[in-house]
Amino acid sequence: MIAASFTIKDLLMFLHLGAGMAYALAFSLHLIKKRTPERFAAAAGLLLNGAALVAMVMISGHLPVFNLFESLVSSAFILASLHLFFNRTMESLPDVGTWVWIEILLLFAISLVFPKVLAPSRYDFNYPYIISFFMFRVGALSAILFSSTFVIQARVEENNGHSGVCLFHQGRNFLLLGTVLFLASEYSGMVWCQNGWGDMWRWSSGHLESVFVFLYLMLAFHIPSNREKARGIQSLVAGMGGFVMLALAVMRGLG
Amino acid sequence: MKRISRKLSSLSFTGWTVVALILWCTLGIVIAGSEGFRDQFHRMNDIILRDWLTRPQEGASLLKLWFVGMCAGMIVLGVNLVFCSWNKFLRLIRVNKGSRPRYIMLFVHILFGLVALGHFGSFMLGYRYENIRLGKGQSFAFDKGFSIKLERVHFIDDPRVLRMAHSDQSAADFHYRSNYADMVLNREAGEVYRGRAYILKPIRFKTMQVTLKRFTPARSLDGGTPGVVLVVSRNPVLDVFLIIYPFMIVGIGIYLGMTWRNARGSVINVKNNL
Numbered sequence: 001m002i003a004a005s006f007t008i009k010d011l012l013m014f015l016h017l018g019a020g021m022a023y024a025l026a027f028s029l030h031l032i033k034k035r036t037p038e039r040f041a042a043a044a045g046l047l048l049n050g051a052a053l054v055a056m057v058m059i060s061g062h063l064p065v066f067n068l069f070e071s072l073v074s075s076a077f078i079l080a081s082l083h084l085f086f087n088r089t090m091e092s093l094p095d096v097g098t099w100v101w102i103e104i105l106l107l108f109a110i111s112l113v114f115p116k117v118l119a120p121s122r123y124d125f126n127y128p129y130i131i132s133f134f135m136f137r138v139g140a141l142s143a144i145l146f147s148s149t150f151v152i153q154a155r156v157e158e159n160n161g162h163s164g165v166c167l168f169h170q171g172r173n174f175l176l177l178g179t180v181l182f183l184a185s186e187y188s189g190m191v192w193c194q195n196g197w198g199d200m201w202r203w204s205s206g207h208l209e210s211v212f213v214f215l216y217l218m219l220a221f222h223i224p225s226n227r228e229k230a231r232g233i234q235s236l237v238a239g240m241g242g243f244v245m246l247a248l249a250v251m252r253g254l255g
Numbered sequence: 256m257k258r259i260s261r262k263l264s265s266l267s268f269t270g271w272t273v274v275a276l277i278l279w280c281t282l283g284i285v286i287a288g289s290e291g292f293r294d295q296f297h298r299m300n301d302i303i304l305r306d307w308l309t310r311p312q313e314g315a316s317l318l319k320l321w322f323v324g325m326c327a328g329m330i331v332l333g334v335n336l337v338f339c340s341w342n343k344f345l346r347l348i349r350v351n352k353g354s355r356p357r358y359i360m361l362f363v364h365i366l367f368g369l370v371a372l373g374h375f376g377s378f379m380l381g382y383r384y385e386n387i388r389l390g391k392g393q394s395f396a397f398d399k400g401f402s403i404k405l406e407r408v409h410f411i412d413d414p415r416v417l418r419m420a421h422s423d424q425s426a427a428d429f430h431y432r433s434n435y436a437d438m439v440l441n442r443e444a445g446e447v448y449r450g451r452a453y454i455l456k457p458i459r460f461k462t463m464q465v466t467l468k469r470f471t472p473a474r475s476l477d478g479g480t481p482g483v484v485l486v487v488s489r490n491p492v493l494d495v496f497l498i499i500y501p502f503m504i505v506g507i508g509i510y511l512g513m514t515w516r517n518a519r520g521s522v523i524n525v526k527n528n529l
Contacts, residue, residue, distance in 0.1 A: 061426075120422055123429040127455055176511045183504045191497070195455045198385075198466035198486030200377060200493070203299035205287040212280045219273045224266045 012055040013116065016073065019048035020108040023080065027101035031093065042084055049077045056118055062126075065134040066119035068253025071141065072111040076104050078142035094156060096167070099149035103242070110250060129192040136185030140178045141249060144217075145242030147174030155235045168235075175238055179217045186210060209248050216244055264338035272335060276328040283321055292318065301385040304378040329371060336368050356513040359506055366503040373496035381462065381489035388471060390482040397487055400443045403465055407437040408480045410470060417472045417481060431455060436467055436483045452485075463489045 022045030029038035052073055056064040064070035083100040090096070124130055150171030157164040189210070190200040201207065220241055223234040262268060287296045295315050299307055299322075307313045308322070343361055347354055387395045387403075394404035416428045431454040440448040440460055450458035452467040466486040473479035 121425055122422060123424050123426045123431050124455060126426065127431075173511065173515055176507065180504055180508050180511065183500075183507070187500050187504065190500070192455075194464075194493070194497075195457055195466070197300075197468065198457065198464055198488040199300070199383065199490070200496070201374065203287070203296055205284050208280055208284045208287055212277065212284065215273055215277045215280060219270065219277065222266060222269045222273055224270065 008055055008059050012052055012059065015048050015052035015055055016111070016116065019045050019052055019073075019076070020105075020112065022048055023076070023101065023104050023108065027105060030097055030101055033091075033093070039084070042080060046077065046080045046084060049073065049080060053077060060118040061121045062119070063131060063135060064118075065131075065138045066125065067117070068114060068250065069111055069116050070119060071134075071138050071249060071253070072107045074138045075142045075145065076107040076111075078139065079104050079107070079146060082142070082146050094153070096149050096153045099152050100146070103145050103149065107246075110246075114250070114254065127192070129188045129195070132188035133185050133192055136181045136188060140182035140185055141242070141245050143174050143178035143181055144245055147171045147178055148239050148242035150174065151235055151239040155239065171238060175217070175220060175241060178241070179221075182213060182217065186214070206252060209252060213245055213248060216241065260338055260342070263335060264342045266339075269332070269335050269339070272328065272332045276325070276332065279321070279324055279328055283325065286318065286321060301383075303381060303383045305380075326375070329375070333368060333371065336364060340364050340368075356510055359510045359513065363503055363506040363510065366499055366506060369499050370496065370503055373492050373499065376492040377490050377496070380491050382487075383489075384487045386468070387485040387487060388482060389485060390474065391480050394441070395485070395487070398489070401447075401463075402441045403485065403487060404439045404441060405436055405483055406439050406449070408434075408470070408483065409436070410434045410481050414472060414481055417470055421469075434470065436470075438465055440465070452483075462491045462493065463487070464493075 022041050026038050026041035026045055029035075029041055053064050056070060056073070060066075060070075064074050079100060083097060083104075087096055087100065119125075148171070150167045154164045154168035154171060157167060193202055194200045216237075220234070220238040223237060224230050225234055286292045292315065295318055299314065299318070301307075302313070304322070308319060340361060343357070347357060347361065382398050384395070384397050389395060389403075389405040391405055391408055394402045396402040411433050412429050416424055419428070435451050435453045438450060438452055438458055439446055440450075440458075440463075448458075448460040450460070450465075452458045452465055454467055454469070457464050457466040464487070466488070468484045468486055471482040471484055473481050
């Protein structure tokens with residue numbers, strides 16, 4: 001049993017590395033505008049990434065959302081899926097796809113640098129509110145990172161009238177979706193907290209980080225867009241949303 | 256007067272208030288993580304904040320100042336919300352055409368105000384007694400003649416698991432849905448409620464909650480019954496809060512669905528959309 005478990009762990013590392021390399025290949029093909037091979041490499045990456053997630057579930061016995069390594073690999077999978085199924089590849093570069101690949105590779109780079117360990121399977125990891133808390137958190141991170149790609153590209157294409165506006169609107173859509181998922185995660189966390197500690201709120205740096213993310217998202221939606229300078233700030237705040245959330249996730253994961 | 260009202264309801268006022276709150280929150284994260292304040296910060300969980308704030312022996316002045324600052328920021332945001340919602344509401348009544356998403360967003364803003372009030376209410380209303388350690392047959396007296404008694408502990412796992420760190424307790428070691436504590440809630444001398452508390456499944460009596468935080472190793476080494484650590488709390492606004500919050504999330508979801516395809520006048524700013 002132990003030997004088998006070691007084998008699956010080795011397989012996990014192989015799948016993880018393989019997915020990262022396939023995504024890197026897809027990005028390279030994207031840059032040289034080889035669209036069909038890019039899609040094949042992306043599909044291979046997605047397949048390996050999905051297999052890595054299955055291996056994680058088999059080893060740990062829980063959903064791969066409970067620690068930094070698990071969250072990063074899951075987020076990369078969601079981002080790659082969103083890109084493959086929702087994004088149209090453009091002729092000129094950079095396009096939204098360019099930023100998505102950069103984000104996916106960033107997630108993989110972080111997961112390679114930091115310890116590749118799975119969360120120990122705690123006794124309460126089958127509690128629905130704990131699962132939803134972490135699952136929605138990963139969903140929110142992915143949606144907000146995806147939103148950043150549109151906002152960044154909208155900034156790139158700001159002189160291209162309608163296209164820039166549509167991209168920005170799509171970025172806003174995914175930012176709102178990320179906000180909904182983040183709030184759903186917060187709600188699950190509050191019920192968990194209420195049932196586990198007798199209060200829906202705890203004074204800790206983790207809880208304050210959640211408030212920080214909430215306020216940050218709130219700021220992104222409350223910057224006036226009537227002046228050029230303000231629009232620039234709005235793009236900056238909204239575009240950085242995913243990276244701010246990622247930085248906090250990394251800090252929490254290492255803490 | 257009209258100018259002040261316009262300023263207080265403006266979007267830039269919201270933006271700057273949120274920026275100030277973000278900075279204040281960052282300061283809180285730094286304080287919570289700093290060596291000198293970490294324990295004091297965590298002690299804010301031990302009692303209801305109303306008492307923590309008013310008792311001079313509880314908490315450092317810097318922490319209290321930080322907390323009051325955070326509340327002040329939220330009050331300013333609340334004032335902005337009231338003025339803004341009122342102005343937008345009047346405008347919506349005047350121009351009542353194709354404005355369903357705007358009504359939804361107004362509704363979401365009102366719910367957000369109530370959620371913030373609910374949070375504040377949970378800090379200030381009711382009571383909280385943290386880390387009550389009880390052995391079998393022992394009781395703890397608290398608010399207005401109430402007391403809670405540990406009548407029986409049912410523990411099916413190897414008691415050695417209770418000496419392990421929480422993060423090391425696996426599902427095979429500890430069955431949180433099978434271990435429980437039978438509790439009796441008394442007032443004066445009479446029994447008012449009896450119930451079974453599990454980990455993550457507390458006892459609720461009206462607005463009162465008895466939470467089983469964890470089991471503790473038995474005092475005797477010959478395998479006696481484990482004890483429990485409880486939290487007794489009362490939050491009169493909890494139920495309302497837990498109902499309003501999902502409505503707020505659903506409201507944002509509906510608004511998103513209604514405006515997903517509308518790239519015309521594409522503004523990220525939901526308040527501008529009102």
